[in-house]
């Protein structure tokens with residue numbers, strides 16, 4: 204299907220007020236869409252169905268599913284047109300929202316000093332005028348700009364309209380193999396990825412790695428921890444460690460997702476205390492920000508030998524079940540003619556409130572630059 208036809212179909216579906224998701228996975232040339240044929244709300248609790256899941260930060264049982272069997276699927280190879288980020292103007296930030304965030308960070312540090320938790324991720328939401336009619340054009344801008352991210356636009360008339368370009372995989376599963384990552388620590392990208400990380404960022408990211416290893420150890424068959432590396436996400440750099448291994452087929456996808464989500468990359472450590480602090484103090488509902496989204500249990504067939512004459516080998520074609528879910532970051536919600544932009548950062552005992560504010564400002568530019 205041509206890209207023009209793809210967006211034409213999407214536009215008609217959107218104008219008919221029906222649920223859909225359009226997305227491109229990191230470094231993929233193909234944009235896909237699932238168009239649900241009616242406005243019903245489907246959920247999954249056991250993650251056994253095939254489709255696209257969209258889950259909130261809280262409320263573990265409200266995982267919205269676009270079931271594959273109720274969807275028309277579309278695909279197009281997307282040609283990137285213009286990768287330059289057009290940084291439009293200096294953004295005005297309200298002094299009150301800055302003070303509110305500084306206070307929140309101070310409070311989080313005070314709580315860390317009483318040992319309620321070691322790390323907490325605090326966030327805020329910023330609003331900017333935005334017309335819903337610009338949605339698909341914003342999706343195209345995100346696709347053009349963030350080729351290494353999971354870029355998506357998700358809509359359900361009963362739930363809302365969200366877009367984003369997230370750098371963070373929560374869990375990828377192919378057959379029995381899984382991959383997850385510890386992603387934390389942030390600094391601006393200024394022409395080079397060869398940077399020095401401070402102890403605060405290293406420690407903050409190590410906490411995430413340790414949490415992932417501890418929570419998966421008894422739930423998977425093998426576990427490998429990769430090297431920690433610097434990765435670029437838009438105009439930001441993060442520390443990332445890949446963690447991979449083999450799932451326990453008895454336990455499957457659901458137990459691993461339940462163990463991981465929400466990781467200390469977006470919530471804190473220990474999880475319950477940090478989550479309670481967030482709910483009591485952030486002063487707004489995160490909804491799907493820092494939740495997760497992506498394909499679950501899609502069938503992928505792979506032939507070992509693509510040589511057509513080798514009929515015998517082709518008999519060994521295998522069908523694998525593939526899932527890839529991402530943490531919902533660098534995202535926005537479109538509601539009442541406004542874009543609500545969600546941003547946060549990890550707080551530890553060594554955090555400096557002013558720097559934490561700057562970090563959220565830098566993160567907000569990922570989507571704000573395109574509005």
Ligand SMILES: C=C(O[C@@H]1C=C(C(=O)O)C=C[C@H]1O)C(=O)O
Nearest residue numbers: 386387388389468546547548549
């Ligand atoms: C919470 C966000 O990002 C997370 C927090 C990070 C940090 O604290 O350094 C880095 C990457 C993400 O895991 C966000 O982008 O809103």
